Structures are given as structure tokens and as C-alpha cells.
Amino acid sequence: MDIPTLTSKRSLVSGSIILIMFILLAISPLYAPRYTVILLTSIFMYVVLTVSWAIFSGPTGYISLAPAAFFGVGIYTSAILGKALPLPIVICFGALASFCLALLVGALTLRLRGIYFAIFTFGLVEFIRHLLLFWECTVTGTRGRIVILVDQTTVYYVMLAIFAISLLTSYFIRGSKLGLALQSIGQEEDAAAHTGVNVTMVKVITFAISAFFMGAAGAIMATRWTYIDPYTAFNPLLSFMPVLMAIFGGMGQLYGPIIGAAIFTYLEEFLITRFPYHYMLIFGIIMVLAIVYLPDGVVGLLQKLWKRIPGRKHADT
């Protein structure tokens, strides 16, 4: 069997597995209990944040701590426009608002390298939050906003759709010239620039694409919370979570961030219900242990274990 048919056969198999999974997820509100649907929506939200974070930060190695900013922009767009416009348009606006902010921020800051970029994006979230707080206190004289509720099943389907689109986007970027350019930037940025990659353009566009999905996720999630204010919308925890989830899952593979986000979200739910007083402590310990002992994530660990199974050794060589 020659290689092209082998790979196409493999991608056919994995493609159909993914398709079956999506069909199962799509019909789950019909048979699953209400709680499961809500939990799945939370999982999808984190998966979208993590997958879209990994689109940019995975190959380039730039640690962006801005997810909370883009997510929050989506939330606020939804809160402001939700009363006037239909849901799909609101979500599009939320996504576009984040996209534009990312274009602006990216164009300004992506010449900062390494830790400077991380610090800047971290500061951005705080800056927007404090500016909004000041605005609400002095100009509008209100604190927070009420968001129009949408029923849980609709939220679920919209989130599933955003999840599917972000996953497809991530998949196509990986295989495209853009993905190759991103990887070369991650390995040696100067060399990439010398070989004709428009480094700034590639970084800014990809950064904005990843923000697009975060904004969309924020716009739909806002409808699940009845009340939002700058503290809930621009929560720095939401900047760190996607990073930790991506690392926990392993960034080498497309499905790593998905697995990481799913396990972490479930773990969070489990710990909150079982150990309401100690859950943050346990969470912190797991976080530290995962970073120190699982540098390649769960997927990396599984691959290592898979190779250790006796009898598999000569199959690999």
C-alpha cells in the first residue's frame, strides 16, 4: 500500500469518527438531561477558547494572555446589542468586534517578543476592565448590565456550531501555507522573515482569527448569565485557563487542546460540587503538578505510554 492511500484512509477514518461524534453531540439535547446540556455548553466554551488560543499561540510560542479581553468584548457587545438585534447578528458583531480589537492590538504589539507580549496582553485585560468600570461609574452611572436570556438548547447549538467552525479553521490553518509560516515564526522568527514570510502580517491576521472565535463565544455565553459587569466579563482567570488547558492537553496535536479543555472543565465542575471550600486549592495543586510533570500534556503522556506497550515496539520501527 502506498503512502497517499494510507493517509487518506486514516484521515477518512478519523474524519468519520469526528463526524459521528458531532452527530451524537448534535442530538444530545433530545435525550440527555438538562444538566448535561449545560455542562456540555461550558465544556464547548472552554474548548473554543482553548482551540482558538492554540491557533495562534501553539505554533508561534507567543503566550497571549488576552483571551479574557476578547471574550469580554464579545460579552459586552452582546449585552449592548442584544435587545435591538436578532441573535445571529449579535454573535457576528461580537466576533467582529473582537477581531477588530485583535487587529489593532496585534498591529501595535506583535513586535514585542517573548514575555513582553505576555505581560502586555495581560495588562490589556486589566486596562479595559478598569476603563469600563470608570466609564460605568462616572459617565453612565450604572454598574453592569442585564442581558436578554436565550433558552439553554439554543445556547448549546450555537456553541456547538462555533466549536465546529473553530475546529475546522484550526485544522485548515495547520495544513495551509499560513500554518507553515506560523511554525517557522515559532522556530526562528528572523529566519522566517528572511525566507520571505511577511512575519507581522501573518502574526496579526492569525491573532485576529483566534480572537474572532473568542468574541463569538463571549457573545453567546453572555446570554446564559442574566447579569454581567466588568468584573465577570473581563475576568483574568479566563485568560489563564485556555493556556493551562492547552498545555494540560498537549499542543502537539489538534485534539490535545480539546481533550485538555474537556478534562479541565469537567474537573472544575466536579471539584466545585464535591469540595466547594477547597476546590480552588485542589485546582491550584493540579495546575502546578500538570505544568511540572506533564510538559507534553495528556496527549504526550498517552503517546509515551502507547509506545511502551510490549509488542508495539517493532511495529513502530
Next chain:
Amino acid sequence: MLVEILDIVVSGLLMGGIYSLIAVGFSLQYGVARVLNIAHGEFMMLGAFITWMLYNVFGVNPLFSLAICGPIILIIGFLLYRTLFTRLRTSSESIGAYEGSSMLASFGLLFIIQNVAILIWGTDIKGYSYLNFGVNLGGAIFAANRLVTLLFAVVIGAAFYLFLARTHLGKAIRAAAQDPATAGLMGVNINQVLALCFGLGALMASFGGTLISMCYPIQPTMGFQYTIIAIIVVVLGGLGSIVGSFIGGFVLGLVGSIVSYWQPGLSLTAYYLLFIVLLLAKPTGILGK
């Protein structure tokens, strides 16, 4: 008018002293140990709470607590570095990868330290009264405890600078900051020195915490806001520059005081604006090359 200006300037310097101490610690941890320590403010919070406990339970003078809290936090920091960060450093492929993973690990530490503190002390706001009387400085009145705070911040900062500049160990630290690999070849026990730097950074934070507990109410969740201020100050002074951080702390204190005078709600926003403009215009800081 003159009294108002004096009021603004001295208030700024009073706040700046504490900012400086915390930022110097942060700068040491990042500049030498290469940990962008998101949990830095938590060491400050620990210092503040240990001081509060010593004062309330044993009646220990808060200024004397500096000598008790400091070593405790130093040891905690040193052990944390030896157990967590040394392993991360040796297993990371590059310095960039280590900076990323150590920052994330410190974020996990934030949760651990903060929640242990909540388990011990609860979530209530706490405080005590120490040297709480007014001192008249040329017409403007300041609390005595805040003036003592400033004095101690300057003394501690100066002592620390002399330690780095004049002692053998200080020289080893500066060597490790410039080039860890070469410093190692020259006989510096690099793992110990980096751990010591992390510990010393935590010690400076705990000094800041002790001084803060003398003037302001404290609570277990107070650390993070000071971490953010430390990050801003360190960027202001130049990442890794100890002197820059010390001066930067006072500059930020002054900026905060001027903006608060004009519009109290905007001081934090002004910090970020300054921070963002500075990162874009001169990422190496005011004293950077």
C-alpha cells in the same frame, strides 16, 4: 497651593516606598531566577498576615516582625524554587519555554497560597492600629505609621542594594543574572543562587506586606493587585533592573497620587495607560539601554 503640592508629593512617595519594595523583589525573581512570578503578591499577603497574627496573638511590634516574617518567607520561597522551578528549568528546552512554563506554574501557586491563607485566616478584612497619629509636615498632616513605612522602605532598599553591590553573594547573584551558564563554570552553585534569588524576592515582598499591614486593612485576596502593580513598576524601571524598579516604584506612586487628586477612580487606569504606552514606546524601561 504649596501645601496641596506637598500633600500630593509626600502621599505619592509614601505609597511609592511600598511599591518599590515589592517591585524590587519581583524584579529579582524575574531578572535572575527568570520566573515572572504571578504569585509574588501572595508572599506579600503572607507577610502582612503573619505580622497581623504576631501583633494580635503575641503583641509583637510590627517593626520587629520584619525580622521574623522575612526569614520564614525566604525559606518558603527558597524551597518552592528548589522543588518546582529547578525541575522546570532543567527540563525546559529553551529559556523562552522556561519563562512561559514558570509563569504558569506561579499562577497555580497563587491559587494554592491564597486558598491556604483563606483556610487559616478566613476571608474577612483584618487590621490593627499602630502608630496611628498625625504628624504635621509643613502644613500637611500625615499618619506616623505611613512615614515610618517610607523610612523603612528606603532603608531596606538601600541595604539590599549594598548587599548586591558589595558582598560576595551579591556578586554571585549579579553574575547569575548576566549569564547563568558562565557563572556556573566560574564556580557559582547556580541552582542554589537562583533559588536564593527567588527566596530573596519573596522576602522583599513580605517586607512590603509587613509595612502595608501597619497602614491599611488586609485580606487574603489582596495579593494579586500588588502583583499587577509590581509588573507595571518593573516594566517602568526596565525588566530585570533592580535600581530601575526601586525608582520606578516611587514614580508610579507619584503618578497615582497626582491622578487620584484630580480623579480618584482613574488611578489604576492611569497605571495601565502608562504601562501600555511605555511597553509600546520603550519596552526596556526608563533606565534601559
